[in-house]
Amino acid sequence: GTPLPKSDATVTLKVDGFDVTVPEGTSVMRAAMQAGIRIPKLCATDSVEAFGSCRLCLVEIEGRRGTPASCTTPVSQGMSVRTQSDRLHKLRKGVMELYISDHPLDCLTCSANGDCELQDMAGMVGLRDVRYTATDQPLATHHEARTQGRDENFRYIPKDDSNPYFTYDPAKCIVCSRCVRACEEVQGTFALTIEGRGFDSRVSFGGASDSVLSSDCVSCGACVQACPTATLQEKSVAEMGTPDRSVLTTCAYCGVGCSFKAE
Template structure:
């Protein structure tokens, strides 16, 4: 989603029967929010520019083929958008099912329980059952154990990286939405993160040349942690003490870059 345009020629369109007027260049998703209509989303956030990777925000637009991503589709005069047709609801549920098929279902004991966008959006699209199981995630206990029950090395295990003093990285919970990679680039300008591999093997990485986050180019600004929609990148203090009931955001004056820190 990124920052909404503040200026630009007014454009009037219709979303779910409501007439909305927004500045030219506004995305359909942003215009929907202006009209009080929430469209499910995972990769779009105010922190970074829209890049349309999760496909959860599909909508139907009269006169257009397919189901475009509302976060990357700009408004047009006279556009008629439908955000809740049976078709898009079914497609969103299917997309979410695929995300969940490769995600541990340990929500009740997860440190992000109640503060997880994946959990919230799964509820928003009405997902109750998952028909698919990723080949490497058939037994959830195995997901977290370096050894299987016979004591052999578990090929399904994706090791957690706790090398950074401030946050942990748990690849088993990553949905590869790329928000952290983009926050590192767009917010911090560091380019310390990348995506490695393909399909089920794809993962966020601090670069092939580095063993872990601590030895990488990461400057521990926390932008990636703030951008993460799951418990993949999480502050150690949150894991130890739980999600704060109240938080204050302050801007560090150390180097003038403008990194923000959350504190209870």
């Protein structure tokens, strides 16, 4: 959902006909969750401030034009929200279709298979077909991109496995900014940013060589935990099923010393 506001004042509203009472400042998305209603979402989480970028959580509000994002819309007294309608279904499905049209379709062999929010949301909105075909399929290296005369953009940037604990695969990024916000708001580091605009926008670790290892990243793992796809993935997850690679380790930046076992 979205972070819970700290307020003693409450507001009562209707979500899909159910009365819900929540603290003032609560998002419509969280109010719906309290009523047991799940709204599709990709960029909102409990731990970072709402951003409203994925446009999947659209709702209808009586007396208001358009379809606002439920994660960034605060509740108000007497508000009546609709989370399900043919129009919303069509809009959400259209948004998902655009995401999937620009995403590798290697779900069966992807390390996030079965634990991927993009996959879950595609199912939740009922996506069965993608009318748009990606003309630019991901290429393995910059070299391939250049020799085929294609522009360089995030789809051609190879997976970065320079960090000892996690990998960064720009081809799977949906630019929801959850990692950027987690880095800033959870960890208080500013190692990540969004570069470029529109189709060319991408998450960047900055730094001279733009590699994760050469960036300001402190390997806290907040970004990895926030990522809804396999873009940022723990190496231990990617290596599941390979028992020979099991290691006992104490994470370099953590004071707990739990001796994390990666299997």
